[in-house]
Amino acid sequence: MSATIDVIVDRHDDFATVRGMHRLAAAHATVLVVTIAPDQRTAPAVVWAILRALGKRTDRLGSRTPTWPDAKRWLVANCIRELVVLRAQHLTDETFDALRTLADGDDLHLTLVVNDGRHDAARLLGSEITTAEAVFDRSRRVARPANATPRWPAVPRSHALRLRFDCLRALEPAPFQRVDQLLNATCRSAEAWFSAHARPTQPAIERALGVLTAASNPDQAHIRRCATQIASWRFGLADPEPISTMPPTKSLKVDGIRDVRAHTDAVTGARRLAELLTGLEPELLDLVGGDQLTEAGVLGDEIPESTRPAARTLGQPHGPVLRRPRPARRRQSSATPEAGQRARRTDAFPLIVGHLLEGRANCVNTDEIPDRALTALEDLVAQRILEIRRGVLRASHVALYSTFGSRWTPSLSTDIQMSRATDTA
């Protein structure tokens, strides 16, 4: 892409031009006006002029030095289409080139206001000379940011222990991959939470699962709900009902909006947004996935338009996004269930399911199963989640695949292998 560059030669830096440009930016959210101070010779200073105009603050910058990718990220997040640079005569050749590259990459309409066209003639070669009035009168469409969040595929309302398999059969590869990633990421998040809490109280579990299953779309919610069920059973826990104990989403005041917009770091800004809107404690914020915090909303609730740029910069990973990624805690089969969790296993059904999901080598004799649990397990047999042969229960390949058993980690080869196996069957 190649950006359009216009130049206004304003010999006396007319105050009317300055005021007019700021009024233009106030009237059109897609226009950003930055002023280059005479001492802003370095790239970080010019980048900061852009970020400051977007509401960023140095006291929320930490020890980072602002870079051009920061400028690019936030210009895109704020849907800026026109960048007006006042006193562009102060730009060095280096920063001018960087600005042009930035505009080229994002198809940004760049308007440079200089006070001496002759001085800048060489580098402005090929640019259109225009007037402030022409810029004011330029026609502008109301830019609605393209919704970056694709619709969730409709997923079958299968049992949690075969949802993945049913999606593999029902969906095209691309939507399936999206579902698979969300299912796996949520499952891992839930397992990590269970691993980190030796003796969680029932309300704590319900609140954590409440966050993990919150979604703005019923299909997304079903996938997340299934993932938490899988994790619960793998930990030998009865499927706790997630409850939303979060207070209703709060409305943000001007100070809150400013605070969110002040952050240059995408994660910090988004975390602050989620914190202000949901009032969740830090530990629960750690669980929020990228697909739960989008410009469409946070944990299923809408977010104010003015703070959406903070959510737009996150991307859409399905795992937790509001903290620095930590190495996934891989559960060792020998280490689980842990002593504390064993003590919680009072219900035979999740105990047996968790045991069987550890692999085909694990089996349970039906004679040893209490009647109440056996009824529930026979229901899973009917759904081909479990197999029963000669009075012995095992998990089916469908169940092991659907719960990401050791052989069935997400990959194309395992998907193909599973498809072939079941086609043959």
Next chain:
Amino acid sequence: MPCHHLGLTDASVLHTRHLLLTDQAVGDLVESEAMGAVVGPAGLGKTFAIARAVEARSEPVVSLTFEGRPTMRLVADRLLHAFTGSPARGTRFAMTDELLNRLAERRRLIVVGEAQNLTRDCFEYLRHLHDDPATRFALVFDGGDGCWEVLARELMLRSRIYRRVAFSALTDADVLKLIPAYHPIYANADPELLVLINDEAAHGRLRSWAAFTHTAAAICEHAGTAGINAKIARGTITQLGATP
């Protein structure tokens, strides 16, 4: 009331045309959050007039004076120091950023003394702070010889000067009208003596009038006389080493 030069006591404020104009200009500048200049040769009472005008205002005032040729960083540093009370830290853009935030907090008045020492870049930097749509401050340049020339040379600066007061020396008529009320020693002074003092010692400069009066009042007190006479005037001129 601001202090007279050398801490001269019993002196009253001379309501010169320039003093009244400065009063009006500072008020207008603060109300409009605009830029202005009070210029003229040294010793004419510019700084006194500004200080007096500022006293009547309730807005916070920051007064800075730059010796030598300051850099933009020094200007930013001194301004920030005036706001925070501690030396500025961080990169230049972080300093500018904080300055812009501080200057947006509330209406203020910034007075830059000895503005003739500012470089073009420094003027430009202050203009950058002032032009920001969020900042709210009036800016007064208090400058001696050369200040107006720098401002006027750049139309981008000149065009932003909303009020300008150009001080000039007191004329003989001014002296005869104002000086008798300046200090008790002049209450009954011979007009020709006042013109002589102005010609030989003060040259229409209020600072010189203050220096002369400070010395003459001491001599009067020593001599046990309430008013100035030709002998005391000559003695004072000699002490001051004044030349016509």
